[in-house]
Amino acid sequence: MILGTRSLRSAAFLCLLALVAAAAHAADPLPSWTDGAAKRSIVTFVDRVTTDGSVDFVPAPERIAVFDNDGTLWAEQPLYFQFLFAVDRVKALAPQHPEWKQKEPFRSLLAGDLKGALSGGEEAIFELVMATHSGMTTADFEQIVKDWLATAKHPKTGRPFTEMVYQPMLELLAHLRANGFKTYIVSGGGIEFMRSWTEKVYGIPPEQVIGSSGKTRFELRDGKPVLMKLPELHHFDDKAGKPVAIQHHIGRRPIAAFGNSDGDLQMLQWTTAGDRARFALIVHHTDAEREWAYDRASSIGHLDEALDEAEAKGWTAVDMKRDWKIVFSR
Amino acid sequence: MILGTRSLRSAAFLCLLALVAAAAHAADPLPSWTDGAAKRSIVTFVDRVTTDGSVDFVPAPERIAVFDNDGTLWAEQPLYFQFLFAVDRVKALAPQHPEWKQKEPFRSLLAGDLKGALSGGEEAIFELVMATHSGMTTADFEQIVKDWLATAKHPKTGRPFTEMVYQPMLELLAHLRANGFKTYIVSGGGIEFMRSWTEKVYGIPPEQVIGSSGKTRFELRDGKPVLMKLPELHHFDDKAGKPVAIQHHIGRRPIAAFGNSDGDLQMLQWTTAGDRARFALIVHHTDAEREWAYDRASSIGHLDEALDEAEAKGWTAVDMKRDWKIVFSR
Numbered sequence: 296m297i298l299g300t301r302s303l304r305s306a307a308f309l310c311l312l313a314l315v316a317a318a319a320h321a322a323d324p325l326p327s328w329t330d331g332a333a334k335r336s337i338v339t340f341v342d343r344v345t346t347d348g349s350v351d352f353v354p355a356p357e358r359i360a361v362f363d364n365d366g367t368l369w370a371e372q373p374l375y376f377q378f379l380f381a382v383d384r385v386k387a388l389a390p391q392h393p394e395w396k397q398k399e400p401f402r403s404l405l406a407g408d409l410k411g412a413l414s415g416g417e418e419a420i421f422e423l424v425m426a427t428h429s430g431m432t433t434a435d436f437e438q439i440v441k442d443w444l445a446t447a448k449h450p451k452t453g454r455p456f457t458e459m460v461y462q463p464m465l466e467l468l469a470h471l472r473a474n475g476f477k478t479y480i481v482s483g484g485g486i487e488f489m490r491s492w493t494e495k496v497y498g499i500p501p502e503q504v505i506g507s508s509g510k511t512r513f514e515l516r517d518g519k520p521v522l523m524k525l526p527e528l529h530h531f532d533d534k535a536g537k538p539v540a541i542q543h544h545i546g547r548r549p550i551a552a553f554g555n556s557d558g559d560l561q562m563l564q565w566t567t568a569g570d571r572a573r574f575a576l577i578v579h580h581t582d583a584e585r586e587w588a589y590d591r592a593s594s595i596g597h598l599d600e601a602l603d604e605a606e607a608k609g610w611t612a613v614d615m616k617r618d619w620k621i622v623f624s625r
Numbered sequence: 626m627i628l629g630t631r632s633l634r635s636a637a638f639l640c641l642l643a644l645v646a647a648a649a650h651a652a653d654p655l656p657s658w659t660d661g662a663a664k665r666s667i668v669t670f671v672d673r674v675t676t677d678g679s680v681d682f683v684p685a686p687e688r689i690a691v692f693d694n695d696g697t698l699w700a701e702q703p704l705y706f707q708f709l710f711a712v713d714r715v716k717a718l719a720p721q722h723p724e725w726k727q728k729e730p731f732r733s734l735l736a737g738d739l740k741g742a743l744s745g746g747e748e749a750i751f752e753l754v755m756a757t758h759s760g761m762t763t764a765d766f767e768q769i770v771k772d773w774l775a776t777a778k779h780p781k782t783g784r785p786f787t788e789m790v791y792q793p794m795l796e797l798l799a800h801l802r803a804n805g806f807k808t809y810i811v812s813g814g815g816i817e818f819m820r821s822w823t824e825k826v827y828g829i830p831p832e833q834v835i836g837s838s839g840k841t842r843f844e845l846r847d848g849k850p851v852l853m854k855l856p857e858l859h860h861f862d863d864k865a866g867k868p869v870a871i872q873h874h875i876g877r878r879p880i881a882a883f884g885n886s887d888g889d890l891q892m893l894q895w896t897t898a899g900d901r902a903r904f905a906l907i908v909h910h911t912d913a914e915r916e917w918a919y920d921r922a923s924s925i926g927h928l929d930e931a932l933d934e935a936e937a938k939g940w941t942a943v944d945m946k947r948d949w950k951i952v953f954s955r
Contacts, residue, residue, distance in 0.1 A: 356830055433872055477832075490876045500686055501876025502807075502832075511872060513865035513891055520894045522872050529873075535843035542763055542841060542852050543859075544874060546820045546831025561843055564850045 324470040326620075327463040333576075333618040336611045337467065340574045344550065345474045351572040355475035359549040361541060361562060362468070364482035364489060364506075366555040366596040367578050368497060369460040370449075370623075372587040374595065376456045377484050378420070380443055382409070384427035392426075401426070421528075424485075429509055429526040433487060436524055440491040454623075457496045462624045464553075464578075468497060471551070479549070481505045481541055483533040483558055487524070505544045507532040533558045538565035550574065560601040563610065575610040577601060582616040586623075654800040656950075657793040663906075663948040666941045667797065670904045674880065675804045681902040685805035689879040691871060691892060692798070694812035694819060694836075696885040696926040697908050698827060699790040700779075700953075702917040704925065706786045707818050708750070710773055712739070714757035722756075731756070751858075754815075759839055759856040763817060766854055770821040784953075787826050792954045794883075794908075798827060801881070809833045809879070811871055813863040813888055817854070835874045837862040863888045868895035880904065890931040893940065905940040907931060912946040916953075 328334040343351040344358065365371040385395070385404050395401035400419035403411035412419060428436065449459055468478050480489060480499055486506035493499045508529040511522045532540050538561050541549065551574040552559070552566035559577075567573040580589050580596065590598040605612045615622065658664040673681040674688065695701040715725070715734050725731035730749035733741035742749060758766065779789055798808050810819060810829055816836035823829045840857040843850060862870050868891050871879065881904040882889070882896035893905040910919050910926065920928040935942045945952065 356824075359832075486873070486876070494686075502689075502874065504876060508873060511869050513868045513895070515894075520868065520891065520898045522868060522895075538843045538850065538852060539841050543816070543838060544832065546816070546834060561850065564845075565843070565852075568850050 324473065325463065325466050327466055329618055329620055331618055333611050333613045336574075337470070337576070340551070340572065341470065341474050341476075344572050353550055353571065357547065357550065358471075358474070358476040359479065359545060359547060360471050360476045360551040361479045361481045361505075361545075361549045361553070361566065362464075363554040363556070363559045363562070364480050364484050366580065367461075367553055367559070368464050368468075368480070369456070370586060371596050372589070373450065375484070376449075376459070377488050378423075379450070379456075380440070380447070380488070381423050381427045383443060383447065384439070385423060388427065425509070425526040428485060428488075429524040431524055432521040433511060433524060434521070436487055437491045440488055444492055457492055458624060460496060460624050461578075461619070462621050463619045465497070465624055467553075468499070472498070476551070477503065479503045479505060479541075479545065481532065481537050481562060483507055483531070485509075486532075505532060505540050507536075535561045537562035541565065552576070553578070554601070555580065556596045556598045557601045558597075560604060563601065563604075567608065567610070575605070575608070576613060577605045577610060578613045579615060581614050582619075582622065584616075585621075586615060588616075654803065655793065655796050657796055659948055659950055661948055663941050663943045666904075667800070667906070670881070670902065671800065671804050674902050683880055683901065687877065687880065688801075688804070688806040689809065689875060689877060690801050690806045690881040691809045691811045691835075691875075691879045691883070691896065692794075693884040693886070693889045693892070694810050694814050696910065697791075697883055697889070698794050698798075698810070699786070700916060701926050702919070703780065705814070706779075706789070707814050708753075709780070709786075710770070710777070710818070711753050711757045713773060713777060714769070715753060718757065755839070755856040758815060758818070759854040761854055762851040763841060763854060764851070766817055767821045770818055774822055787822055788954060790826060790954050791908075791949070792951050793949045795827070795954055797883075798829070802828070806881070807833065809835060809871075809875065811835045811862065811867050811892060813837055813861070815839075816862075835862060835870050837866075865891045867892035871895065882906070883908070884931070885910065886926045886928045887931045888927075890934060893931065893934075897938065897940070905935070905938070906943060907935045907940060908943045909945060911944050912949075912952065914946075915951075916945060918946075 325334055325337065343349055344353040346352060362368055365375050382404060385401060389395055389405055395405060400412035400415045400423055444455065444457055447456060448454065449456055452459065471478055478499055480493060480503065482489060484506050486504060486508045489506055490501040490504045493504050494501065510525045510527040510529045512525055514521055514523055530536060530540060541562065548569045549566045550572065552563045553576045554563055555578040563575040567575050579598065580587055582588060589596060590602060655664055655667065673679055674683040676682060692698055695705050712734060715731060719725055719735055725735060730742035730745045730753055774785065774787055777786060778784065779786055782789065801808055808829055810823060810833065812819060814836050816834060816838045819836055820831040820834045823834050824831065838859040840855045840859045841852045842855055844853055860866060860870060871892065878899045879896045880902065882893045883906045884893060885908040897903040897905050909928065910917055912918060919926060920932060
């Protein structure tokens, strides 16, 4: 039968691919990590849960790993990149909104006074995000993000934002996937914002991206269905919101979690509270030269309580300066 | 290296499995379907989107198929099974709720008057569901559902509810997965209710189950994190709620959708409105002898507008009596 022959042929081809991939992975899977406790803890954990017959063995479908994004997979200084996107969008949309000239936080932002715009605190940020992340279809928004990423540059390094991703973490994602893990993003960032580029940059497909979200509404426009993005918060995926979203989207507890700030603490607690082998890792930004150094005193990527808990509970704390041979992807 | 050898060995084993599976699929993948237009339309569609080089070829990661559950994958008469679960739970919990003796819809229900209990309409149903689906942790709820399914029997057939699943649809799920599809449930039923058994019964893992949901709250209890189920609706996954949830959970448009009622119409519209090859199927309950016969006049599984649209748009309509050799799994 035609179907049978075709299936056999593609199965044989997949076999070849799998064997080549397996052989390639005999090499060091984490070449950008220095040989130390952090790297060792990762390799040991993956080995424990994938060794058939080991007491710590975890069947492949349960090998769920969750990653924060900002400050864990890509940089987040001097401001969350999605906020820089919102700023650029306010400027682009200003001609259609003459009322913004009189209205904070838009007025300050358009006058080039970012600090003034942010002085309104969370409410101001919320307003800027909603004004730039709603009022269009999900498909249109995806295109707007893609267009922005194609030209926008990081204010300090001048590099495209999608190149400001951490090479050691890309290797870690690949190592986990090569060992049967399903890798998820669980981020305070916008779910639709991230999905437009995570598959290409991290190899993480849209259905494995969890984040903050606004409400959407299904509409028929000239008989064609669209999903409109509304200026209403649906879920804020930070702190206690992370385990809630993990349960809602994944429905089972991860066995490994990776974060960098107090916003990730509850996700790490939830992950490690399961029975059997669990893994938790915190990326500690200690490298002012190659990246940024910040923790307890920073409002961006504030890391205080989670750093203490990592020490108390024996979670892996990555010292970026010491543990990473290189920082950004090349 | 040990890791390399182990990976090679498991890759070789997976190869063997894949080859055996491919050979087995050379046989008819849908043996419980009669040879007719419905079966032909499925086989043809799968062939079109998986044939490399065809204009309709769809890369594997984009092969997303979404299935309604009640009335599409398992039966839904004489009442949605999850509602029968809620009724049993009200009875089990009644001793802890003396106030229910005076309070509708509980009073009627406990007096054995189901019709009276349901006379309160959607509000009454909502109250019964909330009273039985909240106030415990997600882990406890999962166990309650599993315990119920282990002993509860369908009121008409006397079979466990998890045996009231459609054999032809199980074959369809398997056929799609054998061809690289990711199969999802998108149901009005409760997301946590379904996740406790869909992996075992349908081979659909928790992270591919989308449904109605209540809110949950993260709490530390004696230092141990739990997720408490709250008596508040989070999402009602019916009608226009289905495309909204598909976008929220999956983040890309399915290429195939399967339903049986007007509650699935927007999901079918959303799926088929994408460009390139798309597939939509409606299960029409026409078999009063082996199952039930109902459509336009039924409140359970109401099928009216979607049946007309299926005809107008050339979607596949399965006539259960004519198209299925057998109905329930054996």
